[in-house]
Amino acid sequence: MDPELAALAATAGTTLVSSLTTEVWQRARDGIASLWRRSQPERAEAIAAELDTTRVVLMAAQGGGDADTAAELGAEWQGRIRRLLVARPEAAEDLRSLLAELTPAAAVTSSVTQHATASGQARVYQAGRDQNFTER
Template sequence: MEAELTALAVSGATTLVGLMVSETWTQARDRVARFFARGGDQDATVEELVRSREELLAAGAAQDELAGADIEAEWRTRLRRVLQADPRAAEELRSLLAELEPTVDDGRGVSVHNSVSGGVQNGPVVQGQYFSGLTFGAPGRVPPEQGAAGQ
């Protein structure tokens, strides 16, 4: 069970730090603070989260990966302590992470990589997923190589 709580703390800290530098942080901050405060002083927790976010943004601007890792480690340790102290916190954290994590690809998206090679292209190259009604060039005009072959 200890390994499961540690993995949950790692996942939680990673998500928390990711949220701190995202546009959704303002909405997430108070919910995260409630989780950490556990009925205690939520304002103090909000102040700590704000301080960590400012340090994280400064570390990002300075390209200081070590400082960013230190902030994540600090919150990972705090998460682990909360999880060890309160058995109900694990389910609460899982639920909170599910709500706050960015949406996961549902498998309907398509990843495309196209490469055009092999010589000269004598016409347009179109990349995409769905096309209909495409027309290129002048209507009724037959390319020379097709006109000669058709005669």
Template sequence: MEIELAALAGQAASTLVDGLATAGWERARQALADLWSRVQPDRADRVAADLTDARAAALTARSTGNEVLEQGLVTEWAARLQQLLAAHPELVPELRRVMDELRPAGAEDAAPRTVTMKVQASGRSRVTMAGRDVNITNG
């Protein structure tokens, strides 16, 4: 279950950061603040403020082509969402619903809900698994 929560949190964070960089960013901010308010009402305003700050960073990242900054935002929000879901797994269906609403039309097929990766290695095997981009250099 922990791996599934991490995968969902990562997908949701990516969708969220994409949404923050669009004209519909207020909808994304409100949806996440509402999610937090259901289980941690005292933190909802802080989350909304943090999302406003994240929007500014996402816009800066997009305008300057700073992929490291943008990925940092995704990583930060993935961790926050994973912590929220671990403490409140009853929010999983609601988070999926919110992300479906925020995901751009036609992107449903491009964003799988579950990724399962298994590997078995023996001897001097080398295994590389990635859910996204990977660069391997030997040197």
């Protein structure tokens, strides 16, 4: 398989599963079902039903603190999408368009507000990410 299509399938599996627990889950479901409808119409309804089941399983796993299920479901969908792309490489462009729509919603993170008060000789170091410094 073309490495670019394999990478696309990997990204799609992860993005799809991440989207299923956000406000755009219906768009993700409809987009993937539409992709199948154009490529393998006989499988489109089954794929939509499997996405519904995936969402239920994922939400239950998250509610129970199970972090491994999301990765497993992502790998499962990666395989399905990879097989679709092998059979119909022309579907890649439609998949890229769908991912472009879903990625901002899937990448949303919660905001962080930091407050600190230092008094006397105290120092406060805060960072939203990496922080490097050298004291002498």
